[in-house]
Amino acid sequence: MKFDLVWLIPIFPLVGVLINGLLGRRIVEKNKSLVHWIACGAVGLSFLVTLLLFVKLLGLPAEERLYDFTWFSWISSGVFHVSVGYLIDPLSMFMCMFVTGVGFLIHVYSIGYMGHDESYSRFFTYLNLFMFSMITLVLADNFLLMFLGWEGVGLCSYLLISFWFTDLANAVAGKKAFVTNRVGDFFFAIGLLVMLTHLGAHGMWSLKFTDVFSHAQLLPPHLVTIVCLLFFLGCTAKSAQIPLYIWLPDAMAGPTPVSALIHAATMVTAGVYFVSRCNVLFTMSPFAMQVVAVVGALTAFFAATIALTQNDIKKVLAYSTVSQLGYMFLGLGVGAYAAGLFHVLTHSFFKALLFLCSGCVIHAMSGEQDMRNMGGLRKKMPVTFITMLIGTFAIAGIPGFSGFFSKDEILWQAYSSPQGSHLLWFIGVLAAVMTAFYMFRLIFMTFFNECRASEEVQHHIHEAPKSMTIPLMVLSVLSIFGGYLGVPEALGGANRVERFLEPVFGLGKDKLLQAAGGNPLIHRVVAETAEHPSFAPEYKLMVFTTCIVLAGIFASYMLYMRKRSVPETIAANNPSFYRLLLNKWYVDELYEKVFINPLRAFSIFLWKGIDVIVIDGLVNSTAAFFMECGEVCKVSESGYVQRYAVSFLVGVFVLIAYFVYVR
Amino acid sequence: MNDYQSVYLALSAILFGVGVLGVISRKDAIVVFLCIEIMLGAVNLAFVAFARANQSAEGLFMVMCIMAVAGAEAAIGLAIFVLLYRKTGTINIDKFNLLKW
Amino acid sequence: MELLGIVICGGAALACALLVILSKNTVHSALWMVGNCLALGVLFLFLNSQFLAILQVIVYAGAIMMFIIYAIMMLNLRVAAETDFRKSLFTGRFVVLFLFIICLLALGLGLSPTALKGGMGKIAMAQFGEVNLIANYIFVQGIAAFELVSVLLTAAVVGAVFLARKD
């Protein structure tokens, strides 16, 4: 397997899109199973190719793990060239591995989940299109191609959220996601253009990652900060951070596999990926890093508080996703890129697992999503229960499960790294406690106690089919053991994820050294980080976090298993605070008042005042004028093709004469 | 290597002219069509001549593209003629002035 | 030697072209057109591009003209649709045309071959027109255009089938 075959990875899903998109309806008429064979097969093949390339990459020594494959020239305009090319380095392959892997599992899951839907082929077309866009995003070797994938995942997210578009609420949710993403993308594009024009002023008309990063010192520091902040604003939209996170909870309107694939495992991590990819730029701007860290920590905390009170099973998971993404950004912001990405990896496993399990639950409950109407499902759906419990252990950070390692790494870095602070760490710990609390609240409300659903619904409760449970089992195994890829040194591990990603993130530090006049050597960075201080503080923090998390679980147990009247009492005693949380801090309403209503009023003014009277008037009178002219010119329109040909000829004649004799 | 470059170009120009003459004066749609092919051929000749003079493959590639376009044009054009003939029984283009408005 | 070839083949091409527009019978026109294509193919040979020459034969003479003759035969157009063509030959249009040809000639003679620079580096003369070279160009620089051309062809086929189907 040559690295040159990397183009196969995105091409398989694209082929799937073409087949299912163009012929899907016919295929469904003939043989429904062919649709998912094509779709899953395409993603499976992509995964296979990724796996082969990944193995090949692992076989190379660390310094040589970089390969840039240029497929063909895309835009070529004067000095500005953009080509469609793919970058193979540890970061992109790392992302691509779990994007295709988790994507494949969710495709398989969708076979069972969407089995009875009438738009079966459309669903798989969108899923494949999404996979294509996401792979393009991850593998692209330049900003513009990455932006193509970036927009592509946004589009697919819109299409999939409002997949059941006949329901108004779904359509509105899709629109909200799309518009919010557009706001972010707008800033992203501005950042891109600012960067390009400045680099171009120095003769660097290229958007290739390698070119840009190796010339990053050409950018003045304040400009780097501006560009980074603009980029980060784009990332907040895609990765659901404050202030643009509002779309993600609403996005739960889509089918559950979509929530698992797009809004937990892949698309929302695009922002994390992008910030890590641009680690060179971000490292150059400490202020931007600070912003990332603070926004991440605040989001982690803020979303967790909202999740405490939600009753919709998917909403709880959605807010927990926002919260976990906040963790990742916290990690990135304090300079621990590898820790952030490690959390991306583990999170993609356990969050996909949780979503898929919730999908099974919803499926079994005949579409019921309110946890107040569930309960006691443990007996009836053992597989779902056990896998979901594993996922919950992982997300809560119980030692031994994957979430523990990654979350702990981030918290430790937030505490200890030069860019971190104790305050950030403290916010993170608070969020961790709340995470444990609300996740176990979800488990207790759903699987324990008596069933609160109606008789008829109870009658239908059943375990999900094989195609749904098998991905669950695979993911639960990954949720347990995925963490052992990156066991920190403090626990006797080798922190393999960080070592593997070192070549990419060493670059950022190299750049700093270079700017300071030092010599850029990756191995120096490695040597520096290898001199680890004593592990004692790390152990202390670990034990502390674990204890407090267990306390959170215990609280949850007390409130939702033992004294089930207490939550209501608390809510009744603090009505304003409870309502504040239940209504998500009124952020949606605030946005509505501050941004949307004035904008709408202004738009109506533009429509009624400017557009109808001024512009339409101008256009209409212009049209009327040319109508009259047309009446005059109508004479020349004989309708005979050859006369037109003659006049065409005369025109060419004049042009040629101009070029030959005048120019 | 620029031998006879101008001869080729002159030949190309004259052929092109002949094609144009046919296009603007013949009434039989298929012959008009053939004349368009003559024009394309003349252009191809000029392209190849320039390509050789510049020692570059771009001109040759252009010629291949033109051939593909000619093929596409033949497919569509003849389909249209067959359709016209079926509907009206003639392909004399003076009989068609639907573009008149 | 090359000049002699050019004169003979060019003359043949020109004569064929004239006969295309002067023949009364549509099939004869088409046949002269085949002759014109073949003559052009030989001219391409003189221009050291044998791949294009054979392509000209296959695509033009072999496929397109075959197709046209098929259409003519299917419509059974034995005699061209108009009768008064030779009378209408020398009209005002002819003057325009004459000027046009003069202009083109001036353009052709006036342009030095180096005026149009190729984007590609110079290639050794021995290689010029070889298949490998063209293939390299197509599949490296021209890949996007090449794919577009294939899309165009597909669209044309679909369009033709759609137009010509019986309904």
Place this chain on the structure above:
Amino acid sequence: MNDLIIIPIIKLLVIFGVCMLFITYTTWLERKALGHFQLRYGPMRVGYHGLLQPIADGIKNFFKEEVVPDNADRAVFLLAPVISISLAVMLLAVIPFGDSFTLFGKRIDLYLANPSIGILFILGFATIGSYGTILGGWSSGNKYGYMGGLRASAMIISYELSMAFAVVSIIMVTGSFSLVDMVAAQHHMWNIVREPVAFLVFLISGIAELNRTPFDMPEAESELCCGYNIEYSSMKFSLFFLAEYTHLFVFASLVTTLFLGGWHGPILPGVVWFFVKTFIVIFLCIWIRATIPRLRYDKVMKLEWKFLLPVALANVIATGVVLTLFG
């Protein structure tokens, strides 16, 4: 001087002579073989088992009266058989008949020319050659001939495609357009092993291009009374006839060259192997003619557009994938 003129002329004469003899006796072979297939003897009277029959036929045709129908387009009517035969014979120029050998200290290649676009040359000029058939049918001024010509052009337009795609997969495997290179590339393994699908497609569409039963649409005796050559007689007819058999020979040698390893073979000299293989393919064609009945016209078209062309395309794609992954 010798190298440039005399040797090619000698080669030309030898190749032309041998091939024409072979082709002439192919007609005899066909008649005899068909006869035996149908449990009769075939020609028996002229010479031993009718061995002199082709020559007798030639002489007979030579002396017959030239007839041009009143209704015919005279110039095209006379031109058609000339086109047919001359373009068919041209194809012999690029076929590699055997290994090169040294004679009087000079290296002699057993082919007239080895253009780098050999296979395209054959495809192109074979198509042009079919103008003879089409125009012959059209110019006769006869309904049956007209129908034959129409069918011939439809057949050419259709079957050319799958044939070309079958050749494309061979070109992909070989990496060259030159027939000599193609033979050389089969030194270790014949292409029929590497490209069995292409071989079948090529064989079927080749037989269709030759207008032989079961695809003999342009001259279906029972439908069109001999189709395009209905008005032809005497020497013009025999030119058509000869052209048809030359095409058969070229086709058979093309199958040999592209798929059956050309002149490669153990013990015997290459030329012998070449003619043996060609003979086998020709015999296969005759056998098919004797065995399979004629298809209906629309089924012939369906076979091409709905079966052969997709299969050939899929084969090209599969070849590409395999070459990219393992090549």
